[in-house]
Amino acid sequence: MDKAGIYLSVPFCRQKCSFCNFASEVHPFSQLPRYLHALQTEITGRARLWRMAGIPSSGDPPVNTIYLGGGTPGLIEPEALGKLLGTVRSCFSVDEEAEITLEASPENVTAENAHGWASSGVNRISMGVQSMVEDELRAVGRRHTAETVGRAFSVLKQAGICNLSVDLIAGLPRQTEQSWETSLEALLRLDPPHFSVYMLEVDDDSRLGSEILKHGQRYRAAEVPSEEEVAAFYSAAAERLRADGYEHYEVSNFARRGKASLHNEKYWTGAPYFGFGVDAHSYDGERRWANTDSLEHYLEKIAQAQPPVVDLKTLSAQEKLEERFFLGLRRRQGIRASRLNSDFDVDVHQKYSAQIHQFREAGWLETDGDWLRLTDSGWLFSNEVFAGFLA
Numbered sequence: 117m118d119k120a121g122i123y124l125s126v127p128f129c130r131q132k133c134s135f136c137n138f139a140s141e142v143h144p145f146s147q148l149p150r151y152l153h154a155l156q157t158e159i160t161g162r163a164r165l166w167r168m169a170g171i172p173s174s175g176d177p178p179v180n181t182i183y184l185g186g187g188t189p190g191l192i193e194p195e196a197l198g199k200l201l202g203t204v205r206s207c208f209s210v211d212e213e214a215e216i217t218l219e220a221s222p223e224n225v226t227a228e229n230a231h232g233w234a235s236s237g238v239n240r241i242s243m244g245v246q247s248m249v250e251d252e253l254r255a256v257g258r259r260h261t262a263e264t265v266g267r268a269f270s271v272l273k274q275a276g277i278c279n280l281s282v283d284l285i286a287g288l289p290r291q292t293e294q295s296w297e298t299s300l301e302a303l304l305r306l307d308p309p310h311f312s313v314y315m316l317e318v319d320d321d322s323r324l325g326s327e328i329l330k331h332g333q334r335y336r337a338a339e340v341p342s343e344e345e346v347a348a349f350y351s352a353a354a355e356r357l358r359a360d361g362y363e364h365y366e367v368s369n370f371a372r373r374g375k376a377s378l379h380n381e382k383y384w385t386g387a388p389y390f391g392f393g394v395d396a397h398s399y400d401g402e403r404r405w406a407n408t409d410s411l412e413h414y415l416e417k418i419a420q421a422q423p424p425v426v427d428l429k430t431l432s433a434q435e436k437l438e439e440r441f442f443l444g445l446r447r448r449q450g451i452r453a454s455r456l457n458s459d460f461d462v463d464v465h466q467k468y469s470a471q472i473h474q475f476r477e478a479g480w481l482e483t484d485g486d487w488l489r490l491t492d493s494g495w496l497f498s499n500e501v502f503a504g505f506l507a
């Protein structure tokens with residue numbers, strides 16, 4: 117069996133970024149110790165909680181990735197972080213060389229934190245940079261500057277954490293072709309081994325997204341670039357990063373050789389992962405489940421020794437096949453038709469002949485021997501392609 121990943125959700129942030137559609141909130145920090153305690157209770161009591169929720173235990177597979185995200189886990193005191201990771205290690209068989217990623221904001225990276233993270237075993241930092249242009253950062257409620265990011269890089273490297281990833285968002289208010297290039301070039305000078313480049317998601321789950329949908333003015337919604345501009349920013353970044361030697365290994369992700377995120381690969385390859393905490397999602401190879409996205413509800417459930425699971429679904433063979441299609445197509449490599457044919461006893465070229473024909477005609481999909489993959493222009497329309505393969 118594939119090795120598993122562990123996801124630990126820490127839904128606390130100092131302030132809510134206007135574009136953020138995560139379950140993270142600006143909860144009072146006085147609640148963080150109680151939350152961390154609940155998280156450890158959920159991890160140690162998982163077998164009983166899962167049984168109560170109707171999730172049969174298939175035994176714990178060995179673990180080779182741990183990812184702390186969901187908000188700003190970089191705000192956890194290093195000592196408390198060490199305890200939390202100690203709990204995971206005492207409950208799961210975690211590889212010595214496991215990839216342990218912590219999401220942090222550049223302004224949370226101090227020498228003390230960085231050394232504390234390193235001694236807890238954290239060996240990868242995913243930094244929510246989003247932009248290196250101050251005007252854009254202020255427009256969405258971020259407090260750092262390009263200088264803060266540069267300082268964070270050197271502090272982390274001095275502490276021995278060199279596996280660094282940065283997030284950039286195309287589509288922020290006030291962003292222009294020139295400011296996008298400024299952000300990209302400033303980050304390239306820092307030479308992070310990994311980039312994630314996202315296009316702004318416009319939906320009702322973020323304040324900025326819902327204002328854009330209402331054609332309102334708040335959160336500088338009227339100053340976001342057009343969809344065409346955002347697509348052009350993304351394409352320009354992809355081209356620039358590839359020219360600089362980064363491998364474009366997934367729709368939104370670029371890495372130096374050997375630096376792809378092992379944890380995120382689990383989401384796209386069907387490997388198991390177990391999430392703990394608010395809004396954490398899990399997959400054991402047969403079923404998917406999700407915890408409540410309300411902090412109060414979560415704390416209440418754990419205090420009552422009840423499972424915080426609110427959604428549980430056992431996947432049918434058809435659903436598994438569809439997932440393999442749309443998750444596999446997120447990766448540069450694409451999907452191997454013969455492998456799906458033997459795993460699901462189908463002929464995918466026959467079953468999906470209409471979709472394959474349609475997306476090849478559109479120039480979004482290509483076949484290469486046994487492989488099916490998105491083309492460069494297909495990356496821009498990936499959601500349309502994925503939807504096409506859903507029943």
Ligand code: SF4
Nearest residue numbers: 129132133136140187
């Ligand atoms: S984008 Fe990150 S830092 Fe900002 S509110 Fe969302 S989780 Fe918190």
